Amino acid sequence: MHPILKLVVQRIALGLVLLLAVSLLIFAGTEALPGDVAQSILGQSATPEALANLREALGLNEPALTRYFKWLGGILTGDFGVALTNGQDIGQAIGQRLGNTLFLASAAAMISVPLAILLGLVAARYNGRWPDKLISGVTLSTISLPEFVAAYFVIYLLTQVIPIFQPVAMVFPGMGFWEKLQAVALPVIVLVLVVLAHMMRMTRAAVLNVMQSAYIETAELKGLGPMTVIWRHALPNAIAPIISVVVLNLAYLVVGVVVVEVVFSYNALGQYLVDHVAKRDLPVVQAVGLIFAAVYIGLNILADVISILANPRLRHPK
Amino acid sequence: MNAEFNHLLTSAAKGRISRREFMGRAAAMGVTAATASMLLASAARAEGPVKGGTLKAGMAGGESTNSLDPALAASEVPFMVNMTWGEMLVDVNAKGEIDYRIAEEVSSNADATEWKFKIRAGVEFHDGKTVTADDVIATLKRHTDEKSQSGALGIVQGISEMSASGDMVTLKLASGNADLPFLMADYHLVIQPGGGVDNPAAGIGAGPYKVVANEPGVRHVFEKHANYFDTTIGHADTVEILVINDNTARTAALQAGQVHMINRVDPKIIDLLKGVPGISIEAVAGRGHYVFIMHCDKAPFDNKDLRMALKLAINRQEMVEKILGGLGSVGNDFPINAAYPLFDDSIPQREYDAAKAAEHYKASGHDGSPIVLRTAPGAFPGAVEAAQLFQQSAAAAGIPLEVKVEPDDGYWSNVWNVEPFCASYWGGRPVQDQMYSTAYLSTADWNDTKFKNEEFDKLLLAARAELDPVKRKEEYSKMANILRDEGGLICPMFNDFVEAKREEVGGWEPDPNGELMNGRALVKCWLNA
Numbered sequence: 001m002h003p004i005l006k007l008v009v010q011r012i013a014l015g016l017v018l019l020l021a022v023s024l025l026i027f028a029g030t031e032a033l034p035g036d037v038a039q040s041i042l043g044q045s046a047t048p049e050a051l052a053n054l055r056e057a058l059g060l061n062e063p064a065l066t067r068y069f070k071w072l073g074g075i076l077t078g079d080f081g082v083a084l085t086n087g088q089d090i091g092q093a094i095g096q097r098l099g100n101t102l103f104l105a106s107a108a109a110m111i112s113v114p115l116a117i118l119l120g121l122v123a124a125r126y127n128g129r130w131p132d133k134l135i136s137g138v139t140l141s142t143i144s145l146p147e148f149v150a151a152y153f154v155i156y157l158l159t160q161v162i163p164i165f166q167p168v169a170m171v172f173p174g175m176g177f178w179e180k181l182q183a184v185a186l187p188v189i190v191l192v193l194v195v196l197a198h199m200m201r202m203t204r205a206a207v208l209n210v211m212q213s214a215y216i217e218t219a220e221l222k223g224l225g226p227m228t229v230i231w232r233h234a235l236p237n238a239i240a241p242i243i244s245v246v247v248l249n250l251a252y253l254v255v256g257v258v259v260v261e262v263v264f265s266y267n268a269l270g271q272y273l274v275d276h277v278a279k280r281d282l283p284v285v286q287a288v289g290l291i292f293a294a295v296y297i298g299l300n301i302l303a304d305v306i307s308i309l310a311n312p313r314l315r316h317p318k
Numbered sequence: 319m320n321a322e323f324n325h326l327l328t329s330a331a332k333g334r335i336s337r338r339e340f341m342g343r344a345a346a347m348g349v350t351a352a353t354a355s356m357l358l359a360s361a362a363r364a365e366g367p368v369k370g371g372t373l374k375a376g377m378a379g380g381e382s383t384n385s386l387d388p389a390l391a392a393s394e395v396p397f398m399v400n401m402t403w404g405e406m407l408v409d410v411n412a413k414g415e416i417d418y419r420i421a422e423e424v425s426s427n428a429d430a431t432e433w434k435f436k437i438r439a440g441v442e443f444h445d446g447k448t449v450t451a452d453d454v455i456a457t458l459k460r461h462t463d464e465k466s467q468s469g470a471l472g473i474v475q476g477i478s479e480m481s482a483s484g485d486m487v488t489l490k491l492a493s494g495n496a497d498l499p500f501l502m503a504d505y506h507l508v509i510q511p512g513g514g515v516d517n518p519a520a521g522i523g524a525g526p527y528k529v530v531a532n533e534p535g536v537r538h539v540f541e542k543h544a545n546y547f548d549t550t551i552g553h554a555d556t557v558e559i560l561v562i563n564d565n566t567a568r569t570a571a572l573q574a575g576q577v578h579m580i581n582r583v584d585p586k587i588i589d590l591l592k593g594v595p596g597i598s599i600e601a602v603a604g605r606g607h608y609v610f611i612m613h614c615d616k617a618p619f620d621n622k623d624l625r626m627a628l629k630l631a632i633n634r635q636e637m638v639e640k641i642l643g644g645l646g647s648v649g650n651d652f653p654i655n656a657a658y659p660l661f662d663d664s665i666p667q668r669e670y671d672a673a674k675a676a677e678h679y680k681a682s683g684h685d686g687s688p689i690v691l692r693t694a695p696g697a698f699p700g701a702v703e704a705a706q707l708f709q710q711s712a713a714a715a716g717i718p719l720e721v722k723v724e725p726d727d728g729y730w731s732n733v734w735n736v737e738p739f740c741a742s743y744w745g746g747r748p749v750q751d752q753m754y755s756t757a758y759l760s761t762a763d764w765n766d767t768k769f770k771n772e773e774f775d776k777l778l779l780a781a782r783a784e785l786d787p788v789k790r791k792e793e794y795s796k797m798a799n800i801l802r803d804e805g806g807l808i809c810p811m812f813n814d815f816v817e818a819k820r821e822e823v824g825g826w827e828p829d830p831n832g833e834l835m836n837g838r839a840l841v842k843c844w845l846n847a
Binding site: 036039047048049050053054057083085086087088093152155156159160163166167168170172262263264265267271272275276278279281 | 376381382383384385387390465466467468471472519531533534535536537560561562563564566567570571573574576577727728730731763764
């Protein structure tokens with residue numbers, strides 16, 4: 001077997017073991033939550049008999065271990081079960097929401113990743129001069145703003161002062177692609193502001209690091225322009241750390257944007273998770289938790305593999 | 319009447335200014351409240367409803383956990399959803415009277431133990447079937463089922479026998495209840511074909527709108543039910559509820575015109591929102607109230623003097639001003655206010671009196687150790703701040719309170735109805751009997767003050783079966799006094815529903831029964847072009 005293929009298979013197997021461990025942790029964690037599902041569903045105005053009936057109907061009286069294996073078995077066969085609170089099929093609900101999450105994340109990534117790398121290269125090119133300082137200053141201040149502040153600011157600016165967008169970013173099946181893009185414009189802007197600095201700074205640092213090398217000096221002495229040196233010679237050798245940061249940010253765009261979703265009422269996985277945590281709807285919390293973990297682990301494996309592919313020494317081991 | 323007043327009247331009728339603002343400005347012009355109110359009503363009628371369009375509400379209080387099963391509705395959005403596609407036997411209108419819906423006539427025997435509801439002919443479900451007496455019985459039976467998780471279980475439990483013959487539904491009660499029609503207006507008791515037994519969450523009812531899209535926690539879309547029996551309501555072609563739980567986003571959506579009305583305007587921003595053109599704030603005095611509850615059977619609250627000391631040590635006026643931003647009214651330590659029928663307004667208002675509180679505190683012989691008051695941000699909006707205000711006003715009377723802030727998570731299962739002294743809220747009920755029976759009868763499940771008083775119980779049962787309103791009012795007044803002086807309820811304030819709408823919304827009227835015109839705002843309002 002080719003060493004790279006072997007490595008990839010190894011990573012994936014490790015990832016699956018990790019995912020299994022995570023599933024156990026998630027289950028244990030949700031078990032440890034205070035409060036009672038039945039009470040959370042029925043609220044303050046629940047009668048004791050309604051509570052008892054609901055607990056019985058939900059199977060909450062079975063031991064935890066039995067429920068864990070039932071749950072795991074279900075997931076392995078693609079059955080996430082039904083939500084305790086409203087009886088909806090979890091797999092179906094998650095499918096649609098996951099689509100929305102990925103739509104928002106990819107829209108934000110499409111803009112932020114190229115922009116961050118470009119800005120990083122420009123900052124590296126003009127290291128220590130005003131374009132570098134301007135780019136660093138602006139991106140650092142946008143990352144320093146808490147997301148909800150940035151969100152409210154954007155809402156105020158782009159729906160009230162200059163009313164060109166809608167503050168509520170819900171998307172529905174049946175909406176056209178452009179209509180959807182328009183709906184998510186504000187959350188995309190906020191997310192771009194939030195993730196830009198991290199990727200930009202890593203690009204800049206990695207490229208600058210490589211720029212110290214002797215071969216860059218040679219390239220410069222050959223008479224190549226500074227941008228060409230960066231693009232042709234520095235960037236390919238700086239790609240590994242950049243990729244890992246980009247992938248980390250992609251993972252964040254998928255699993256970490258609950259606050260932005262809530263502020264814009266965007267109907268994606270984060271808000272779905274929060275609602276069900278509040279109601280102690282454990283099957284949903286567990287399913288979404290597992291999906292988030294899978295995305296995270298998957299993207300990290302991807303980052304690993306790309307870093308290896310990008311490194312000739314690893315690509316062609318002696 | 320001069321031109322200025324006419325302009326004002328037209329603005330109010332078209333909904334450009336709020337009713338409250340209209341009344342205020344009319345009074346400034348020397349028009350009496352009664353006249354102004356009458357003129358407004360006729361002007362609004364003359365403007366007439368506009369048919370068509372899409373009317374949208376942006377609402378807090380919806381979760382992706384919501385179900386279309388009307389029995390399970392427990393928060394604001396599912397309530398509004400029920401009121402939009404569902405139809406009950408009767409409704410309670412803004413004046414606190416019964417509006418006949420699926421039932422066109424209601425009558426009872428002399429001791430209110432047997433009630434007859436005559437089913438209106440030709441009312442059609444969304445699936446084309448006609449509503450029959452059997453559907454009504456099946457619906458009530460489903461909610462009565464011991465296994466059901468219906469929020470109306472407590473309401474229908476008192477029915478011992480139900481039968482249908484022709485278009486007549488007969489309900490026999492275990493004991494007389496003069497308020498039964500009001501109970502049948504409960505928003506869970508949506509009449510469903512076959513009682514909704516086969517598929518309770520099908521969303522098929524007899525209401526003015528049909529469910530088109532149901533995406534819990536996101537949006538609910540409805541279209542006009544073409545064969546709806548009442549042509550005076552249901553003006554828009556399509557109505558929509560967008561779930562926007564974030565306060566800022568909800569307000570922004572209203573301002574941007576993405577929605578036409580919103581519920582739960584944050585009291586902190588009312589003054590800012592008042593200046594925005596095209597938007598009016600509607601504050602409606604309701605029956606909901608914010609409370610501090612003491613368990614009458616646990617030390618130190620089993621001491622009547624200590625309870626009285628705490629009741630005297632709270633500054634109600636300050637709470638209304640600081641916690642409700644002035645949009646509410648002071649409570650009087652019983653759960654009833656002027657929004658209820660048969661309210662006795664001659665009961666003296668309890669005021670903050672540090673000296674008297676100190677006297678009672680001394681008489682109670684309490685050892686002076688801090689009394690723990692538990693609260694949580696979600697106990698009611700501003701519950702933590704209210705507890706702190708209480709702590710300060712009590713300290714001035716020499717009563718040491720210790721405020722303990724609990725997490726919202728699990729508050730209703732771990733603190734409320736468990737700990738002897740905590741913050742809570744009640745949403746109010748359509749009639750006094752239901753409020754008292756729910757939380758102050760010795761045997762009530764949610765007797766969250768552990769208040770047990772034989773005389774009170776007797777009066778409650780007597781008043782329930784009493785069909786003479788004068789006698790009934792007297793009995794309720796006596797009960798209010800007992801609870802006010804001896805109960806474990808400290809009721810500092812009744813909160814208004816604070817809502818906002820855009821100027822193009824016509825047909826708005828204040829309704830104390832519930833948020834957004836008792837959930838019927840989308841059904842009763844229209845869009846002025």
